[in-house]
Amino acid sequence: MSRGSGHRARAVRDGARTTERFRGVPVVRLGSGFIRRSPAQASVVAFLSAAALFSALLALPLASADGRPTFLPDAVFTAVSAITVTGLTTVDTATHWSPFGLIVILVAIEIGGLGIVTLALLLARAVTRQLGLGGKLFAQQNIGSPELGDVGALLRIVILTTLSIQAVLFVALAPPFIVADGVGAGLWHALFYAVSAFNNAGFSVHERGLSEFSSNLWVLVPLAVGVFVGSFGFPVFLNLLKEKWRPKHWNLHTKITLITTSALLVLGAVAWSVLEWDNHASTGDLSPAEKMFRGLFASTMMRSGGFSLTNPNDSTPTTLLITDAFMFVGGGSASTAGGIKVTTLAVLILAIVAESRGLPDVTAARRTIPNGLLRVAISVTFLGASLVLAATILLRATTDAPLDRILFEVISAFATCGLSVGLSAELDPFGKYVLSALMLAGRIGPIGLAAALAVTQRKTLFTFPTERPIVG
Template identity: 45%
Template sequence: MATRPFVRAGLLGRARDSFTDLASASPARFAVGVFIGLIIVFTALLSLPVATAAPSGTSFADALFTAVSVVCVTGLTTVDMATNWSAFGNGVILVGVEIGGVGALTLASILGLVISRKLGLKAKLMVASDSNPLRIQRGPIAEGQAVRLGEIGGLLATVAISTLVIEAVIAVALLPRILLGGVDLPDAIWQSIYFAAMAFTNTGFVPLTTGLAPYAHDLWFLGVLMLGVLLGSIGFPVIYVLSRGLRKPRRWSLHAKLTLVTSGILLVIGALAYFGLEFANAHTFGGLDGGQRVLQSLFLSVMTRSGGFATIDISQLNGSSLLVTDMLMFIGGGSASTAGGIKVTTLAVLFLAAFAEARGNSEVEAFERRIPTDVVRIAVSVVLWGATTVAVSTIVVLQLTGERLDFVLFDVISAFATCGLSAGLTENLPDAAKYVLAATMFLGRVGTVTLAAALAASTRRQLFHRAEERPIVG
């Protein structure tokens, strides 16, 4: 009898060691496993009768699709989010988007830090892999990173504090406007919290049957939503850098500079494109005055970064605007953020590489820093695998539904980029197409490069070089 506690402690200790060994030895596989586990849990919770407002309950396909959309903070939905879910179901969804937005591995490390008040090397490596895809490889990694291992504790604190503070500020800012709309105080508080979480996590679910129609032309409400989406989309490493030296841009990391500059450029280009392309469209911006056209163009440009909120019927956009939206959604937001897509830094690195090649430079440089070739290779891989995922998913959904190519491509890119904007296709999909789109959301959120690393048996080191020969390209 005296040895039972010792055996039990030993078993628990071995289980804990096995868990941490797996997390540190293969962060990519561990991340994929955690996301799959979360999807299973939330599918089960949303399938419960208590989670649904209607007596008929929610089908497995809809519960699974919603669970993936929640955990991947996408915002696409096959059911009416305002009427289908009960108070319990809405609570599950709110918890899910917070977990998905922060990142499962990061959240687990935050909880561990709170409980144990210390952060070991394995936990630091786990968080580092969650915030930087370059760390999915085994072996030594140069510490010229956006966030170094020694700064992981500060990053975790930034993630926790910024999430709580930003969402609280957004909720407080939205509450008076919701109250002015005649909403009762308890419902107004709930709606403000809901909108704040959906904005910062870039999810885009709306708890109203009318969508954003009551606030479609409200500068304050839309402005606060845009602020929340932008803060969520720039990424926690950037927030961390800004919190340490907002007034010292010279000391900002290269990652922060590229993210902010590229995001700003894309935001302006998108707003100008929508303003010009939709200027005469009577179904979107054609009937608005000049100020509203500017506001709506800016709002749509922000939401294509992964926000997912919409004040107009997306299906009424001109074909040219749909294509612009496809491109902006595919790019997405910042790395290690609540946004999706291939990420703005990926685009920046590729453009810098193309510019260096055009000038005949052997090295890729930006802001007086050299970008190593392995980062360029990762950027190329991300774009290639992302485009492949979108192409395959589009072909399959087209075959399953027979719908228009532009609408299918739009919703598939929105799923991959975890954006949440829809041309009206997703809500009418057959179950088979729902599963395809759910898989697309999963690949987009987990990351195609991370998934490829997780499926690889191991990282191989090639100890020899083959003879060189140059194929003709271009």
């Protein structure tokens, strides 16, 4: 064989191997390789891809009740709101969407709640049998794995736990909804609200929202419990499954999350009840017991749940401001809730306490919190405030709405809460796209930042001289 023939034969074999490399499983390995190289960017791509897919589905004539294509900004806004488990809407969910459209929204909520990246990592793990260090670190950040072990098993536990809790909520909600709406509609409503509640989505399929169930504790209590439990986050679930009800064996994250969440629940209930006690537009005409329950329900929902028994427009300006603060905090890390997370708030408060007492270290429950974590908490908080400020400025420049209404809607979008003063439906297409981008940033931003910081940590072989600038 001539030298030319040998080169041609080798080229053919190389071409065949190249073609084969891009067929079947190796294509999945390319995606897995991207996750290993840049997990934070992979999460952004995953959310954007899902948002584009569900936007296209909701824009179809089949998805609307009248059989006409939905206005693209409204379809995009609804898809993003569902995939980020927010609950803000620009059209009435109960009347605008067809059964197909509602199913698309429900699927988007479930995928967004479980975590698109979680499902992608599970698929990559199942096909390629490996994730690599980057993928494992990102999975560890998303689901709270304490060690880089069998991430696939932990991901399956997360999915089974989610579906189990939703099944319990469905069983609890089915009887009252069947009594109110009939068997078929009742079962559908029980399923929809079970998924929406645990995922902290806040979508409602009744024309008047939950107002027609304002005195039905058989509906309201399971919804509140589902939202409250859903805000804990997967790291807490994994720790509780391992250690059961032995508080001494819980890790620091679980302790901080449960204590801070409970404290915020009580504080929010008291603040909301007191501020709205004599407000006849909301709870002023109710009995004391009903007022306190409304306050407890509102406190549960204002950090990410999104369901409401009273119109936020009827609340006092002070109540709206307090709600802004609670929405900005949000729920537990790696949960379906949004915001800067309760652990971030707790770490910042602990740092302030340590500084005021002149302590060299930040401690909690006989554990020292590393300074690196404090830097992450500060970064996440500053990032969240910057996003809220930028979106508020953009909307203030394009709408005549009062600043308090704009700020409320913006923080609700960033914190993926879903409470609304009705501004979303009033915005022009530019404003709707701004809030859509903010919802995506709020869902991706803190998690992506923390993951990027965790992966890109590096050691230095030298240090610079220390000098203290004047602060404060």
